[in-house]
Amino acid sequence: MKLTFLGTGTSTGVPSIACNCETCASDDPRDKRLRVSVLIEHAGQTVIVDTSTDFRQQALKIGLKHLDAVLVTHCHADHIFGLDDIRPLNFRHGALGLYANERAWVDIRRIFKYVFEPTHFGGGLPQIVPHTVMPGATFCLGRDFEVTPLEVIHGRLPVIAYRFNYFAYATDLSEIPPATIEGLRGLQVLVLDCLRIRPHQTHLWLERALEYVTELRPRRTFFTHITHDIKHERDSKLLPEGVEWAYDGLVVTD
Numbered sequence: 001m002k003l004t005f006l007g008t009g010t011s012t013g014v015p016s017i018a019c020n021c022e023t024c025a026s027d028d029p030r031d032k033r034l035r036v037s038v039l040i041e042h043a044g045q046t047v048i049v050d051t052s053t054d055f056r057q058q059a060l061k062i063g064l065k066h067l068d069a070v071l072v073t074h075c076h077a078d079h080i081f082g083l084d085d086i087r088p089l090n091f092r093h094g095a096l097g098l099y100a101n102e103r104a105w106v107d108i109r110r111i112f113k114y115v116f117e118p119t120h121f122g123g124g125l126p127q128i129v130p131h132t133v134m135p136g137a138t139f140c141l142g143r144d145f146e147v148t149p150l151e152v153i154h155g156r157l158p159v160i161a162y163r164f165n166y167f168a169y170a171t172d173l174s175e176i177p178p179a180t181i182e183g184l185r186g187l188q189v190l191v192l193d194c195l196r197i198r199p200h201q202t203h204l205w206l207e208r209a210l211e212y213v214t215e216l217r218p219r220r221t222f223f224t225h226i227t228h229d230i231k232h233e234r235d236s237k238l239l240p241e242g243v244e245w246a247y248d249g250l251v252v253t254d
């Protein structure tokens with residue numbers, strides 16, 4: 001399995017507009033963070049988690065030629081606003097499976113109303129094959145490629161984390177319910193929300209994120225959805241062995 005970080009930044013991206021802080025002014029490419037998304041390649045399948053605000057730029061950067069599915073965590077703008085940019089892939093390969101929970105589907109149909117309105121037909125619309133996911137209901141995207149949606153809590157909003165065999169991607173959460181804790185055991189790679197060092201109402205921060213790492217004991221952990229409070233080089237010293245700040249372009253294999 002191969003996981004590529006397409007974006008590791010919080011909702012504003014880093015650098016943040018109009019900010020001159022040490023991170024935003026940094027020359028280190030690891031301090032430049034597009035909005036969060038990962039690409040997973042396994043068993044001949046290529047899937048993406050979320051179509052971020054920066055999806056077009058991310059797809060061009062890695063030379064993306066094909067996608068088999070898009071998995072949605074939730075419908076905050078930073079995670080879904082790139083959806084219209086799947087159209088060039090539709091033009092080449094046809095409709096694309098879009099996996100989301102029931103709550104996210106309500107938002108997708110509202111935000112992208114035009115996609116579902118036949119009156120708009122002919123304007124080059126995203127072509128989507130809708131699939132509804134449910135926490136704990138595993139499905140296969142190919143031979144030996146199991147995907148398990150798991151529920152995590154983002155402030156008050158239930159959000160979907162995804163487990164891919166022995167990898168898992170869990171962003172935008174402040175709490176992991178007991179059933180999901182069980183679903184995240186025995187991982188090779190855990191990608192986990194960790195916004196910054198200071199506490200936050202709807203995201204994990206360093207201390208809370210490290211508590212979950214201690215409880216879940218994945219072989220390797222990568223923190224994502226990072227704000228400009230974190231400077232990669234300087235703040236890597238804060239992390240124990242086996243835990244790293246993710247950065248855009250980082251590739252992790254098993």
Ligand SMILES: [Zn+2]
Nearest residue numbers: 011076078172
């Ligand atoms: Zn987010």
Ligand SMILES: [Zn+2]
Nearest residue numbers: 019021024228
């Ligand atoms: Zn800044």
Ligand SMILES: [Zn+2]
Nearest residue numbers: 074076154172
């Ligand atoms: Zn969010």
